[in-house]
Amino acid sequence: MTDSATPRPDLRIVSSRVYRGPNVWHYEPAIQLVVDLGVLEDFPTNLIPGFTEGLLERLPGLRNHTCSRGRRGGFVERLEEGTWLGHVSEHVALQLQQAVGHDMRRGKTRGVKGVRGQYNVIFAYSDEKVGLAAGELAVRLVNDLVEHDPAFDFEAELETFIIRGERTAFGPSTQAIIDEAVSRDIPFIRLNSSSLVQLGQGVHQKRIRATMTSNTSSVAVDIASNKELTLTLLASAGLPVPRSASVREADDAVRLAERTGYPVVVKPLDGNHGRGVILDLNDAEAVRAGFAVAQEESRNGLVIVESYVTGKDYRCLVIDGKIAAIAERVPAHVVGDGTSTITELVDRTNADPRRGVGHEKVLTKIKIDRAAVDLVAQQGFGMDEVPPAGEMIKLTLTGNMSTGGISIDRTLEAHPENIEIAEEAARVIGLDIAGIDFIAPDITQPVRETGGAICEVNAAPGFRMHTHPTVGDPQYIAKPVIDMLFPPGSPSRIPIVAVTGTNGKTTTSRMIAHIFKGIGRKVGMTSTDGVVIDERLVIRADASGPRSAKMVLQNPRVDFAMFEVARGGILREGLGYERNDVGVVLNVQPDHLGLRGIDTLEQLADVKAVVVEAVPRNGYAVLNADDPLVRAMRRRCSGRVVWFTLSEPGSEVWESVDDHCRRGGRAVVLERSELGDMIVVKEGRRAMQLAWTHLLPATFGGRATMNVQNAMAAAAAAFAAGASLHDIRQGLRSFSTNYYLSPGRLNEVQVEGRTVIVDYAHNAPGLRMLGDFVDKTAVTLDKASELGKVSRIGVIATAGDRRDSDMRELGAIAAQHFDVVIVREDVSLRGRQRGEVADLIAEGVRTAMGEGVRAKQVEIVLDELEATRHAIARSNPGDLIVVCVDQHASVMSELESYGRQAQPGARRDDHASTNSVSDPDFVASAADSDPGSTEPALF
Incomplete structure (x- = not known):
């Protein structure tokens, strides 16, 4: 015990680190906080009065945490029995992320070796900024529970945290597409802080920005943005549209309205989200007032005047030429209860946890502006008046979700003729993903008979009215999007081979890349010399870390990735990718010891084993059987193991490798004879001669034993990655250590x-x-x-x-x-x-x-x-x-x-x-x- 008899709020973060891929702590991205408990090292939770009660009061969701007990409530049991506050911070950080919709559940807390009171707090994250903020707020909350700080208002801090999380999160449409991609094992990379996302890797990549895709035609988007042109094209195709024309002056709008016939609609030529759309105008004064509102939302000053089509507002979502969902959009409104004012009814509606600001949540809060007040007045009420029970008070005329409207799913109710019209409209405009806005009395009846019409075609339509309808069943519309971008059976990943080890990484990586270049692949390679894309050095630097790997995966020419993986990158950020099809470990030898907490060879082996742990079940780990530390990594491999060894027949290693092959495994061995040393690939009971070592230029007639070993590792990796023996043989025979193929290496x-x-x-x-x-x-x-x-x-x-x-x-x-x-x-x-x-x-x-x-x-x-x-x-x-x-x-x-x-x-x-x-x-x-x-x- 320390001299202090009472706990103090001493918990602090010593350092933080973000792992963006598989790492030494976990197979998936994680945040590591090193925290110092100070005097709190002597005060587990059961010794701090009121701590557990206060924590559960502020974050009741912690009651569901299983912790190490493996059952709901396990964490509460640990709190009551007494656990240290570093462990508490881990769970609080996870629960805070739950509050912003990030379902994170993985975490662990481990003491820092040799330092009393310091702990490694590891927890999963979805967005790294949110994850780091969660860790910081968790520490502040724990300290406040130990001793209250009057300046700390947890409720206010939590609200700020949630708002920040919602702003950095993907929108509902983008998230729906990403969730579907992840469910199909399609990798994604966020390319900016907004909604620009790459799906797939290298040559197979597709990009999305919200609901615009790599397949979306720029010309089609321009057409859809011009509402007058859109209606002209649809009319020329024989589709039902209202009469319309565009004007720049209010007087012209009035004349056009009188010629068209009242009632009319005015809206900006290039507007979106229903902004500036004024409906049901019945006289010149109303047209002039509506024109001013619409022109303010028009980027080019043009305003459309069109005939007013009566009916309900339907959004038909067409993806890849087929109807995916149909929703009836109901304008923002409240329903009287006979006791509450309209203002109170709006506040009560906005209190719905599903409603947020803009597109943060599945519904948008209703905004009370001058237009809303005027509309309420037109219905005979003031904002502080109490409408009769059951009476619907409209607050907007348009049914857009972005203005506070709600949606009702009508996908299965639409008449086949209406579906055909919507699909034809998307084809006429040329959009791969289109939102067709129908105004019709009833979508279940043909619009040609009931008098309905298409009033708009939208590029990049929002998905949330379909994925999260207020009434009805959600539609899984991300599925046809992914089907369109990645048809069933099409690849989304490129092969990834990763090489690590103390020595020989660069040469082995170059050998493997050279083999596959000879096959005709466009190889993206990272090494300590830089990033090479299809034999061209694009960045000269030590590029053996995770960010360089991500650069290769983002390159649209690359169809094969070859990564040299260094210890420093793994410790700094983890791997720069999710998994590698082939992971190669050459050796673990005493180098870089004493750095970043790695003091022993065993610890260094744990770091390099991350590459082996990143091998999937259908992948291969190529391991040096002659190195005991590397040999032990076989237990960490989910896939199959391929050995390579310089050992001679009769040795313990040789017998082990031979037994592995007899059981159907693979290995690359060296068979010695009077004629020289032959590299042999073994698979099961088959033995296939590859090449004499002295005939490989990189071995200098067999004198360079290190390159003999590197060539064997390269052969094993290439064979595991699908190269034929002929291609491997040809690649090794044409690879030399001249300066152009292997600069700085022998x-x-x-x-x-x-x-x-x-x-x-x-x-x-x-x-x-x-x-x-x-x-x-x-x-x-x-x-x-x-x-x-x-x-x-x-x-x-x-x-x-x-x-x-x-x-x-x-x-x-x-x-x-x-x-x-x-x-x-x-x-x-x-x-x-x-x-x-x-x-x-x-x-x-x-x-x-x-x-x-x-x-x-x-x-x-x-x-x-x-x-x-x-x-x-x-x-x-x-x-x-x-x-x-x-x-x-x-x-x-x-x-x-x-x-x-x-x-x-x-x-x-x-x-x-x-x-x-x-x-x-x-x-x-x-x-x-x-x-x-x-x-x-x-x-």
Whole structure:
């Protein structure tokens, strides 16, 4: 216990994070709050007087929460027994979202390891702004229940929260379409803060904005917006319409009304939602007054005068040429009860929880304006008078929902001839989704006989009068919309392959993308080098995060997605997509430890396992059987597992993989013989030879063991994604580590007789594998050298956010494989002082040198280009130089500049302005030298 004997309102939010996809906490999007209880750590709910009662009084919906008990009322039991206030905040945040119609129920609260009184509060959300606001209000409410703050008015705060939630939520029409899409497993992406939504992914995508779709004709929308033109076209098609014409002056409106014959209607030529529509005008004075109102709502100043058709107001919704729903629209009104004034009746009607402002809810509140007061007066009443019981008092003349009207479903009652007329009207105008406004005495009778007519055709008609009728059965009109956009059997998703691991992610991703490009697919790829769309680099940055993945899925050319998934992106925002058809985990090795709360390899494996957890039941997880931490991820996979392994027959791993295949599973293995190593794809009892490793260019004759492993993983992923063995074989045989296919990854350059290898190795495990390649390559060079053994020179560095011990280990490993180690530093020091990283690496080299390893000398040259020049300057022809790069384009430009020195007139400093790496995607730019020019955290 602390010194305090009474609880204080100490609960506070330390940090918040929004996960926009599968993450380390859950398979679906979630918000994480780290909260500090302060003194409240010693006061669970049963020790705070009146807390439970006060909480349930303010949020009675909490009584329905099951919590861990799995039954209704389980959370109340926890409150009464005593639970901590971080857990309470989780449930309050969920219940607050329920108040704005977001049915969120998932949550968990876990203590922050090693920190007393701090908790991770995790809860689901639908809209991230609403979710974050719910978390903040939850903390304020809990504190207020501990000790009341006079300045905190929960009811007012709750109302503000609800209004905010309703404003950011999708409208009823958009939400109906999205709900139908989700029920069919069609993914969606919200493209702005309003109603612009993408349904589907990549090449299969369709867009909607409310009830306008990708199929909606712009010409048809323009026609529907021009009411005079609409009626002219409908009349020319023989459809029943009122007589009408447009005018700009009130005098012309009066003359037209007299020629047409009273009563008439005036309305704006290009209006909507019933604004400015004045009905049943019977004299010149009324026409002049109505003209002024209509012209004010007209964007171009034109007003239509048309004959008044008597009858009820019906809205016929036509989708893809077929009637989907019909609703009778009743104008806003109240019915007298013999005791209440009209004003009181309106207030009582507006108190209906179904009514909101604008389109926030299924009904709109009735607005009392001058037009409403005048209309009531025409019916012989004042707003403060009491109408007789049962008498209907109209408050608007039009039946639009947006002016407070109600709807009655008449879908099954319409006469077939009227249905045919409505469908023909939509075809004449050319709208895929159209709202046909009928005025008719009775929709069950043919309008040609009863005298009804079409008075308007509307583009982007609202759905709520059909999905939430005031009277009658709701119509599921989103179904024909989705049927139109995605006919049964048509795809909405593109294949997604995700690759993660400590080392090899980029090369493996490029191999897979190269295989599918060879098949003819339009591949969208994200990696640490940027976003590539159909072989074109569109963004140069570290793009291995979730936002880059979303960019690819939004591109309308992409029909195959290849994502490199980094640890940082998963921890920052989760995955940028819902699921991946194939998830590849290459390895889990000690790198990035000590960052973002990840201190052990097991924790790092949990992060990378998110990719495996995102594999659906019909998907595949491609796992490295040689890595115990990766092997354990099979238990987290809902789909099938494909193993790849370098192990030899007889080993425990080989036997396990072989047993997996005998039971019908898949694996990619290496079969060794005197002729070389053969990559073999196994499925069940079948074994299919794929390629000799030494014939794959990326393996350097089989010397680059890391690329042998990467090629096996790529083959397994491509096979799981549907590529044929022939296509996989062809892709791997044509993929090399030249700068254009794999920039910065094991690129070999000949510089004045020296062999220079450019690679990205920046951690101890990666450098160990590179060192193995260096040893094998050096043996080959020794045999070809007239002088015997060649010298090995390594230029190495690592990021400043690694642990000191990791930096020393990097130096120790380098010392085992190089004769001379040159230590440089990255441009971005990541919180370190200039020279600090290099000193730590050099310390590791010197320590290893004292133990008698290969290295005989270590030097520090901090600038990357200067270190590269120094390595070449101190080498001799035939030597092997390895440059572990940060800005690969600049280094490659520097190396290739040596080849131009022999040209007539060339100067040594020409490389500063010339880059012989001719592909513009990889030309050195400000982004390569200025760490502030890109923002990796955005991708």
